[in-house]
Amino acid sequence: MPDALFNPQSVAVIGATEGASATGAPRLGAAALAHLVEHGFPGAVYPVNPNRAEIMGLRAYAGIEAVPGPVDLALIVLPAAACVEAMAACARSNVEAAVVFSSGFGEAGDTALEAALVSAAGGRVRFCGPNTAGLVSVHARLAASISMVCQFNPFRAGDIAFVTQSGALGGSMLGRGMEEGVGFSHWVSTGNEADLDLADYVDALAGDPGVGLFALFVEGLRDVGKFRAACRKAADAGKPVLVYKTGRSDVAAAAAASHTGALAGSDRAFDALCRQDGLIRVDDAADLLPTALAFSRLRHKLPEGRRIGIVSASGGICGVAADDCARFGLDVPELSGETQARLRSVLPDFAAVRNPVDVTGQVRSSPTGYQDTVRAVLDDDRIDGVLLLVTMAGEPRASFYGREIPMLAADSNKPLLVGWTGAVSLAQEGHPMLKASGVPTFPSSSAAVKAMRALADYAAFQGRSGANRR
Numbered sequence: 001m002p003d004a005l006f007n008p009q010s011v012a013v014i015g016a017t018e019g020a021s022a023t024g025a026p027r028l029g030a031a032a033l034a035h036l037v038e039h040g041f042p043g044a045v046y047p048v049n050p051n052r053a054e055i056m057g058l059r060a061y062a063g064i065e066a067v068p069g070p071v072d073l074a075l076i077v078l079p080a081a082a083c084v085e086a087m088a089a090c091a092r093s094n095v096e097a098a099v100v101f102s103s104g105f106g107e108a109g110d111t112a113l114e115a116a117l118v119s120a121a122g123g124r125v126r127f128c129g130p131n132t133a134g135l136v137s138v139h140a141r142l143a144a145s146i147s148m149v150c151q152f153n154p155f156r157a158g159d160i161a162f163v164t165q166s167g168a169l170g171g172s173m174l175g176r177g178m179e180e181g182v183g184f185s186h187w188v189s190t191g192n193e194a195d196l197d198l199a200d201y202v203d204a205l206a207g208d209p210g211v212g213l214f215a216l217f218v219e220g221l222r223d224v225g226k227f228r229a230a231c232r233k234a235a236d237a238g239k240p241v242l243v244y245k246t247g248r249s250d251v252a253a254a255a256a257a258s259h260t261g262a263l264a265g266s267d268r269a270f271d272a273l274c275r276q277d278g279l280i281r282v283d284d285a286a287d288l289l290p291t292a293l294a295f296s297r298l299r300h301k302l303p304e305g306r307r308i309g310i311v312s313a314s315g316g317i318c319g320v321a322a323d324d325c326a327r328f329g330l331d332v333p334e335l336s337g338e339t340q341a342r343l344r345s346v347l348p349d350f351a352a353v354r355n356p357v358d359v360t361g362q363v364r365s366s367p368t369g370y371q372d373t374v375r376a377v378l379d380d381d382r383i384d385g386v387l388l389l390v391t392m393a394g395e396p397r398a399s400f401y402g403r404e405i406p407m408l409a410a411d412s413n414k415p416l417l418v419g420w421t422g423a424v425s426l427a428q429e430g431h432p433m434l435k436a437s438g439v440p441t442f443p444s445s446s447a448a449v450k451a452m453r454a455l456a457d458y459a460a461f462q463g464r465s466g467a468n469r470r
Helices: 028-038 080-092 111-121 167-179 198-205 224-236 250-260 267-277 285-298 315-327 337-344 361-365 369-379 397-410 430-436 445-465
Strands: 010-014 044-048 073-076 097-100 126-128 134-137 142-145 157-164 184-189 213-218 241-245 308-312 385-390 416-420
Touching (some): 010 028, 080 097, 157 167, 157 198, 157 285, 167 213, 198 213, 213 285, 224 241, 224 267, 308 315, 308 369, 315 385, 315 445, 369 397, 385 445, 397 416, 397 430, 416 430, 416 445
Parallel strands (some): 010 044, 073 097, 157 184, 157 213, 213 241
Antiparallel strands (some): 134 184
16 A cells, blocks of 8 residues: 555645535535645645636646646545546556545446446556545544544544544544544545455554554455454554444345445354454444543553452442443452452441442542542452443532542553443533543443453453563
């Protein structure tokens, strides 16, 4: 894959325009150019439109051949039938990479037109798409995308490479992820994968020092062997690969095939692939990026085993979390006698101290009872990780959690996750404080449990593979 795809020095937008469509939304050619410019792409930008002399204050050119300087990356926003000649012109002009946003190819049944597009590229222009929302390279300030998610400006930077076979859903997940504090290095909507496919992006980014892990939204695999090799390359580089895959049902599998033209394959076989290669399969699409955030923050502080301590001021949520731990293969062992004695010295007589630990609402009467409780559970040799579950917490209690929990997490070499199940509107200072601190915080106890399970699964894989986890 050419470096020009994610780190170009110059970009041409073929089909650039300005103004809005009949619906009031920006035209796609306008969105592609505007996002590139508004996100501060530092290289040369060349709008290409034979009917315009200037677009958005930039000189426009009649064709890619008329551009005065070399073009590393071309963004093609034209009717499908016109894309073939545009791609051929890119090949003649030595353009290294392209993004073809246009639809109307294999996903619409026109496989011949898609084949013609590949032929026009001739292997000289490596391209993303067609039928893609584009890609983003955050650290290069490259927003080569038509997605409305680019209205987030600037993007929240981080080390997660999010590669998705769904453009619209991928964009919405990216936006929600950034709202929840997830930082990204890259986002790729792979489209029809007529040339570059999911495995190519994983393979290329596995060696990028700005990438710490992968989050993949998978509908189908074209070349399983190639995909596995790319994931093993990521694993060898110490970069976890988290996957959400559609196609568990026959209906979903058929939908994926009609959407991208790729076959979903056997779900049972994909499960086996994940186990063999250390991929972490996420069961719920909504959990993919929050779980990736937990890995981003904690992949160097993995649980040594599957033994989990649960702490809350609600006996009810303790029971829910314990059930979820059992359902997802985590243990909730009884705490040691020494730890229980420590807890009895700081908690009310009626508190539950075996595990889960119900500190009860009366813990608020002690200035350090909550902190002492969490430290005691983290210190127990029978515990590999801790879940702190917050139910209803308004101010100033919410700010207490926002201050104290990050310090407790930082002082331990064990992972600590928070499930905040109450109304965040009542915690207008504390909840944002906690999320900004870097402690992975989830909107439900179940999501926190599943993230802890994912961390434990990856730790177990690393142990089996002989990798150095520390």
